[in-house]
Amino acid sequence: MAQRGIREYDAKRILAKHMRRLSKGTFKYRGRVVLVTPDTSIEAAAKRKHWVKTEKLTVKPDQLFGKRGKHGLLLVNATYDEAKSWLEEKMNSIVEVGKVHGKLTHFLVQPYVELDKEYYLAFAGHQDGDYIHFSAEGGVDIEANWDMVTTVNVPIDAKIEDVDLTPILDSVSNDEMDAFRDLITALFRFYRKLQFGFLEFNPFTHKNGEFFPVDTVARLDDTAHFLCHEDWKDVEFPAPFGRELRPEEQYIEELDEKSGSSLKLTVLNPKGRVWTMVAGGGASVIYADTVVDLGFGDELATYGEYSGNPTTEETYDYAKTLLDLMTREKVEGGKVLIIGGGIANFTDVAMTFDGIIQALDDYAEQIKKHDIKIFIRRGGPNYKAGLAKIREAGKRLDLDMEVHGPDMHMTKVVSIALKNLEGGR
Numbered sequence: 001m002a003q004r005g006i007r008e009y010d011a012k013r014i015l016a017k018h019m020r021r022l023s024k025g026t027f028k029y030r031g032r033v034v035l036v037t038p039d040t041s042i043e044a045a046a047k048r049k050h051w052v053k054t055e056k057l058t059v060k061p062d063q064l065f066g067k068r069g070k071h072g073l074l075l076v077n078a079t080y081d082e083a084k085s086w087l088e089e090k091m092n093s094i095v096e097v098g099k100v101h102g103k104l105t106h107f108l109v110q111p112y113v114e115l116d117k118e119y120y121l122a123f124a125g126h127q128d129g130d131y132i133h134f135s136a137e138g139g140v141d142i143e144a145n146w147d148m149v150t151t152v153n154v155p156i157d158a159k160i161e162d163v164d165l166t167p168i169l170d171s172v173s174n175d176e177m178d179a180f181r182d183l184i185t186a187l188f189r190f191y192r193k194l195q196f197g198f199l200e201f202n203p204f205t206h207k208n209g210e211f212f213p214v215d216t217v218a219r220l221d222d223t224a225h226f227l228c229h230e231d232w233k234d235v236e237f238p239a240p241f242g243r244e245l246r247p248e249e250q251y252i253e254e255l256d257e258k259s260g261s262s263l264k265l266t267v268l269n270p271k272g273r274v275w276t277m278v279a280g281g282g283a284s285v286i287y288a289d290t291v292v293d294l295g296f297g298d299e300l301a302t303y304g305e306y307s308g309n310p311t312t313e314e315t316y317d318y319a320k321t322l323l324d325l326m327t328r329e330k331v332e333g334g335k336v337l338i339i340g341g342g343i344a345n346f347t348d349v350a351m352t353f354d355g356i357i358q359a360l361d362d363y364a365e366q367i368k369k370h371d372i373k374i375f376i377r378r379g380g381p382n383y384k385a386g387l388a389k390i391r392e393a394g395k396r397l398d399l400d401m402e403v404h405g406p407d408m409h410m411t412k413v414v415s416i417a418l419k420n421l422e423g424g425r
Contacts, residue, residue, distance in 0.1 A: 008218070035062065345380070378404075
C-alpha cells in the first residue's frame with residue numbers, strides 16, 4: 001500500500017458523500033466545508049455556501065501539517081468578517097512549522113462546533129489488518145495521554161460487524177454505547193471501502209444522529225485510484241508542507257493518476273551519485289534503507305517506484321524522466337543507476353524492460369558522458385527474457401552494465417553498485 005496524505009477538506013468532502021449510506025441511515029455528516037486558496041476566495045465560497053456568512057466559523061491551514069493551534073494558525077468562533085480579515089493576513093505568508101518553512105496557500109473553513117466532550121478515533125492499517133484506536137479523552141494532547149486510548153484489532157479478512165467493540169466502548173456511558181458502536185462501525189466501513197490507510201478524527205463528537213469531526217487527518221492508498229476514482233472524485237495528493245513539486249515529479253504524478261499501476265518519483269538530491277529505479281513500494285523502502293545503511297544516504301538522489309504491471313510506454317516515460325534528471329549535471333566520480341526489485345507476482349518483467357531499453361537507447365550517449373554505471377537485479381514473470389533483452393541492449397549500446405536475476409540477493413546489488421563509485425566509502 002502506498003499511503004499518501006490528502007487534505008482535510010477532501011477527507012470530509014468524501015465522508016459527507018457516503019456517511020448516511022454506510023451508517024445505514026443512523027448517522028449523517030453534512031460536510032459543511034470549503035477550501036479557500038489564492039484562486040478561490042472566501043467571498044466566492046460564501047456565494048455558494050450561505051452558512052459561511054451566517055454562522056460562526058473555524059479557519060485553519062489545510063496543508064498536511066498538524067498542531068495548528070500551537071503554531072498560532074487556528075481561528076475559532078469567528079464571524080465572516082473576522083475570518084475574511086484573518087485569511088487576507090495569512091494567505092501566501094511564509095511560516096515556520098517545526099523546522100520546515102513554507103507558504104500558506106490552502107485554508108479549510110467550516111462551522112465552529114462547541115464541544116461539551118472531546119473524543120478520539122483513528123483507524124490505522126497494518127500488515128494483517130487494521131487497528132481501531134478510541135479514547136473518551138480526545139483533544140490536542142492525545143499523544144501525551146495515549147495510555148487512555150484503547151485499541152481493537154480487526155483482521156484483514158474480518159467484517160467489522162463480527163468484531164467485538166466492547167473493549168473500546170467501556171469508557172462511554174451505557175446510554176451512549178449503542179450510538180458509539182453504530183458510529184464506529186459506519187466510519188470503519190467508510191475507511192475500508194474507500195481505501196484509506198489511515199483515518200483520524202480528533203476531536204469529534206456526535207449529537208442527535210449527526211457526526212461532528214472537528215479535526216481530521218487522512219491518508220489514502222493511492223494505488224486504488226482506478227477503483228475509487230468515482231468515489232474520490234477530484235481528490236488531491238499535495239506535496240508535504242514546505243516542499244514544492246519539481247516539474248518531473250509533477251509529470252510522474254500525472255502519469256500515475258492516469259494509470260492503474262503505481263508510478264512514484266521523489267527527487268531527494270539532484271546532485272547525488274546513487275540513483276534508483278525500483279519495482280515495488282516495499283522494495284523501494286528496502287533499497288533506500290540499504291543505501292543509507294551502507295553510508296551513502298547523502299548521495300541518494302531519488303526515491304520512488306514503478307509497480308502494478310505498468311505498460312511498456314508508462315515504463316519508458318518513467319525511465320526517460322529519471323535518465324533526463326540523472327544526465328543534467330556531471331559529478332566527480334561518476335554515478336550509479338540501480339534498477340532493482342524483488343520477484344514480481346504479476347508484473348511482466350520483459351514488457352517493462354522494453355520500456356527501459358527504449359529510454360536507454362535515447363540516453364546512451366549521455367549515460368556514457370556522465371560515467372554512469374548500471375546495475376540490474378530483477379525476477380518475476382518473463383524475467384529471463386527481460387534480462388536477456390537488457391543485457392543485449394547494454395552490449396549494443398556499449399554501456400557499463402551488470403545484469404543479475406533472482407539468484408542474487410535483492411540488496412546485494414546495492415553493495416556491488418556502491419563499491420563501483422570512485423571515491424566510495
